[in-house]
Amino acid sequence: MFIDEGKIWVKAGDGGNGCVSFRHEKCVPKGGPDGGDGGKGGDVYFQTGENLDTLLDFAVRHHWRAEDGRPGLGANKHGADGSDLVIKVPPGTLIYDTDLNLLLKDLNEVGMKVRVCLGGRGGKGNKAFAGPINQTPRYAEPGKQGQERNIRLELKLIADVGLVGMPNAGKSTLISRCSAARPKIADYPFTTVEPVLGIVELSDYRRFLMADIPGLIEGAHRGAGLGHEFLRHIERTHIIVHILDIMPVDGSDAAENYLRIRQELALYSKALAEKDEVIVANKIDLDPDGKALKSLQEKFSKRVLPISAVTGSGIKQLIELLWQKVKTLKG
Ligand SMILES: Nc1nc2c(ncn2[C@@H]2O[C@H](COP(=O)(O)OP(=O)(O)OP(=O)(O)O)[C@@H](O)[C@H]2O)c(=O)[nH]1
Numbered sequence: 001m002f003i004d005e006g007k008i009w010v011k012a013g014d015g016g017n018g019c020v021s022f023r024h025e026k027c028v029p030k031g032g033p034d035g036g037d038g039g040k041g042g043d044v045y046f047q048t049g050e051n052l053d054t055l056l057d058f059a060v061r062h063h064w065r066a067e068d069g070r071p072g073l074g075a076n077k078h079g080a081d082g083s084d085l086v087i088k089v090p091p092g093t094l095i096y097d098t099d100l101n102l103l104l105k106d107l108n109e110v111g112m113k114v115r116v117c118l119g120g121r122g123g124k125g126n127k128a129f130a131g132p133i134n135q136t137p138r139y140a141e142p143g144k145q146g147q148e149r150n151i152r153l154e155l156k157l158i159a160d161v162g163l164v165g166m167p168n169a170g171k172s173t174l175i176s177r178c179s180a181a182r183p184k185i186a187d188y189p190f191t192t193v194e195p196v197l198g199i200v201e202l203s204d205y206r207r208f209l210m211a212d213i214p215g216l217i218e219g220a221h222r223g224a225g226l227g228h229e230f231l232r233h234i235e236r237t238h239i240i241v242h243i244l245d246i247m248p249v250d251g252s253d254a255a256e257n258y259l260r261i262r263q264e265l266a267l268y269s270k271a272l273a274e275k276d277e278v279i280v281a282n283k284i285d286l287d288p289d290g291k292a293l294k295s296l297q298e299k300f301s302k303r304v305l306p307i308s309a310v311t312g313s314g315i316k317q318l319i320e321l322l323w324q325k326v327k328t329l330k331g
């Protein structure tokens with residue numbers, strides 16, 4: 001299941017209490033205070049992990065706590081510090097403080113780490129309070145409370161290439177052709193209801209990450225269809241591949257469909273509209289004499305790459321082109 005939002009409560013560990021204790025030893029009368037300090041509570045961190053791509057864990061578990069510090073002990077023993085809690089999230093996760101409505105960190109790279117709650121300091125033991133005036137203090141300091149926060153997590157996938165297009169254009173067929181991803185494919189619109197990621201592998205260990213998102217329709221930027229919710233997942237891709245169905249079953253015009261989707265992207269965000277784009281004409285197997293392709297190409301000044309996601313024709317050229325672009329853009 002793909003989950004791209006989560007709301008949780010996190011708390012750092014409390015500090016351990018200081019200890020009240022007096023030295024008791026044979027032949028040492030009135031041994032004096034020897035209560036040790038409490039340990040520090042563990043901190044809470046978020047860190048990106050490599051093989052994660054969903055926030056599912058946070059739909060299941062809402063409370064996350066780091067370990068408390070242990071209390072101090074007699075004989076001047078310091079209590080053990082509580083272990084830190086490191087919560088793993090997928091790269092591309094934004095960490096918000098819900099109450100402050102504040103973005104704490106955008107964890108957009110693998111291995112990034114951020115501390116969100118500081119563990120409480122341990123309390124001082126009675127030894128620490130002994131002085132010339134009070135040589136036998138009978139009190140110790142309690143540990144300080146660890147910080148807590150309400151956190152909202154939001155995942156924006158970071159794929160290199162994002163597929164956009166109208167429902168039924170063949171996006172899912174394409175990703176299942178060139179990666180191990182197996183999204184559902186069917187001849188009705190909105191087959192894909194959640195983003196799917198696939199690794200496209202080329203020769204010589206070259207690879208890039210492709211994202212398939214639900215089809216877009218007019219009004220997607222306002223929330224029509226399913227598109228709006230998922231447009232943010234392609235906000236971060238380097239390139240978008242715009243897939244056109246060259247033979248739409250509804251009899252619509254491929255070139256007009258292209259402009260409709262472009263409009264939606266522009267209305268959603270300027271950054272999205274300005275992204276490098278590869279235009280693909282899919283289903284050329286249905287156009288054996290090349291008439292539809294020719295008429296599409298005539299309406300376009302931009303280059304259109306003809307493919308068939310079903311027969312595989314043109315796919316190799318497409319993924320080589322995408323690789324070149326990804327390599328250049330990533331540097
Ligand atoms: N003939 C032919 N049919 C294709 C080709 N590519 C996809 N199709 C068919 O088009 C239909 C839609 O394909 P999908 O891959 O599910 O389309 P999609 O763009 O993912 O659609 P949504 O998820 O609904 O947005 C399916 O029936 C596919 O078999 C192609 O190259 N040639």
Ligand SMILES: [Mg+2]
Pocket residue numbers: 171172173183184185191192214215
């Ligand atoms: Mg699909």
